[in-house]
Amino acid sequence: MTDTEERPKGARGRAPALRRTRQRRAVLDTLGRCREFVSAQELHALLADSGSTVGLTTVYRTLRELDRAGLVDVVRDDGGERMYLRRPAGEHRHHLICRGCGRSRPVDSEPVEEWAARLAEITGFTQLQHTLELSGVCARCAAPPS
Amino acid sequence: MTDTEERPKGARGRAPALRRTRQRRAVLDTLGRCREFVSAQELHALLADSGSTVGLTTVYRTLRELDRAGLVDVVRDDGGERMYLRRPAGEHRHHLICRGCGRSRPVDSEPVEEWAARLAEITGFTQLQHTLELSGVCARCAAPPS
DNA sequence: TTCGTTGCAAAAGGTTTGCATACCA
DNA sequence: TGGTATGCAAACCTTTTGCAACGAA
Numbered sequence: 001m002t003d004t005e006e007r008p009k010g011a012r013g014r015a016p017a018l019r020r021t022r023q024r025r026a027v028l029d030t031l032g033r034c035r036e037f038v039s040a041q042e043l044h045a046l047l048a049d050s051g052s053t054v055g056l057t058t059v060y061r062t063l064r065e066l067d068r069a070g071l072v073d074v075v076r077d078d079g080g081e082r083m084y085l086r087r088p089a090g091e092h093r094h095h096l097i098c099r100g101c102g103r104s105r106p107v108d109s110e111p112v113e114e115w116a117a118r119l120a121e122i123t124g125f126t127q128l129q130h131t132l133e134l135s136g137v138c139a140r141c142a143a144p145p146s
Numbered sequence: 147m148t149d150t151e152e153r154p155k156g157a158r159g160r161a162p163a164l165r166r167t168r169q170r171r172a173v174l175d176t177l178g179r180c181r182e183f184v185s186a187q188e189l190h191a192l193l194a195d196s197g198s199t200v201g202l203t204t205v206y207r208t209l210r211e212l213d214r215a216g217l218v219d220v221v222r223d224d225g226g227e228r229m230y231l232r233r234p235a236g237e238h239r240h241h242l243i244c245r246g247c248g249r250s251r252p253v254d255s256e257p258v259e260e261w262a263a264r265l266a267e268i269t270g271f272t273q274l275q276h277t278l279e280l281s282g283v284c285a286r287c288a289a290p291p292s
Numbered sequence: 293t294t295c296g297t298t299g300c301a302a303a304a305g306g307t308t309t310g311c312a313t314a315c316c317a
Numbered sequence: 318t319g320g321t322a323t324g325c326a327a328a329c330c331t332t333t334t335g336c337a338a339c340g341a342a
Contacts, residue, residue, distance in 0.1 A: 018296090019295095019296060019297065019340085019341055019342075020341080021296095021297065021298080021340080021341070023297080023298070023299095024297090039331090040331080040332080041330090041331075054298090054299095055298060055299040055300075056299085056300095056332095057298075057299055057300080057332090057333085057334090058297080058298060058299070060331090060332060060333075061297085061298090061333095064332095064333095076222060076226065079307095079330085079331090080222065080226045080228075080306085080307090080330095080331080081330085081331065081332095082226075082331085082332085096265065096269060096271060096274075098271070099273075105269070107265060107269070109261075111257060111258075111261040112257075112258055112261060115255075115257040115258060115261075116280070119242065119253055119280070120282065123242060123251070123253070123282075123284075124284065124285035125242060125244070125282035125283060125284050125285070126282060126283050126285075126288050127245075127282050127283050127288075128242075128280065128281070128282040129280070129281050129282065130278065130279065130280050130281075131277075131278070131279040132276065132277070132278050132279075133276065133277040133278075134262070134265070134274065134275070134276050135274070135275050135276075136266065136269075136271035136272055136273050136274040136275065137271060137272050137273050138269075138270065138271050139270035139271070139272075142272050164321090165315085165316050165317075165321060165322065166316080167315080167316070167321090167322065167323080169322080169323070170322085185306090186306080186307080187305095187306075200323090200324095201323060201324040201325075202307095202324085202325095203307090203308080203309090203323075203324055203325080204322080204323055204324070206306090206307060206308075207308090207322085207323085210307095210308095225305085225306085226305095226306080226331085226332090227305085227306065227307095228306085228307090
């Protein structure tokens with residue numbers, strides 16, 4: 001069990017003072033264009049393809065920032081690799097990912113949210129967090145390969 | 147934890163023919179004694195402490211076998227490390243883990259199971275699998291440091 | 293000028309694999 | 318005996334970090 005170190009999310013009102021750099025803009029832009037989850041490595045490759053020279057390190061760092069800022073949804077693929085998808089609204093969403101084609105679709109997870117909330121009451125646990133990874137095989141991929 | 151579904155890994159009815167070796171017995175035994183999730187590395191350390199000489203590789207391999215056989219629940223900690231906990235019955239369970247002390251407690255996840263089942267119908271996805279990681283701060287850890 | 297940002301190379305860390313050896317059945 | 322299982326070392330991979338150079342404000 002890795003002990004989670006204290007991380008007071010409610011940081012002192014300090015403004016991070018993010019700078020708008022060419023690299024960050026490129027990452028944000030490319031990520032925004034992705035409709036499916038992408039890994040840092042994939043994103044780095046995409047950036048390279050589009051001619052943007054952005055270091056892999058920077059991609060990782062930027063993605064981490066976005067995660068902290070709650071601007072992306074993050075899941076882990078089977079290999080433990082983190083996958084990112086830009087989050088439209090401020091709400092966190094859950095996605096159902098097809099193991100065949102990799103496409104994902106957001107799902108209504110209200111029941112889960114409610115259940116989690118109830119769980120907090122029942123167990124006395126506070127600051128509940130949950131990560132939900134859903135996968136399956138979509139109708140198209142399940143269909144006969146004709 | 148992942149819903150264990152059929153392993154269509156093209157398994158031609160071959161019998162795995164597991165052998166009962168000293169190492170496997172030791173791993174199984176030590177794992178069975180653990181009441182909380184443990185990582186492969188931790189398990190390896192525990193084995194070493196108890197005098198059992200089992201290679202780390204073997205621990206990893208055995209754990210993977212157990213996972214495939216659906217005999218353990220697996221979660222990933224914040225660092226992406228896999229944590230294992232022997233599964234009592236054949237049922238898969240979800241656990242709520244305290245970020246303070248690391249202790250876990252199984253929770254009733256029926257609502258989630260039902261929701262997932264309904265989701266399958268609605269979306270047309272088949273062979274749904276889900277992994278749910280729940281964490282929070284237990285009452286004891288949240289209590290004032292007296 | 294200042295100090296956040298970048299990027300390369302290297303370090304970390306967990307997990308897997310190659311391969312010769314040991315051993316259960 | 319034959320095919321498994323083991324274990325060491327090396328390989329793999331993703332992610333992080335050290336540090337000198339860079340550039341937005």
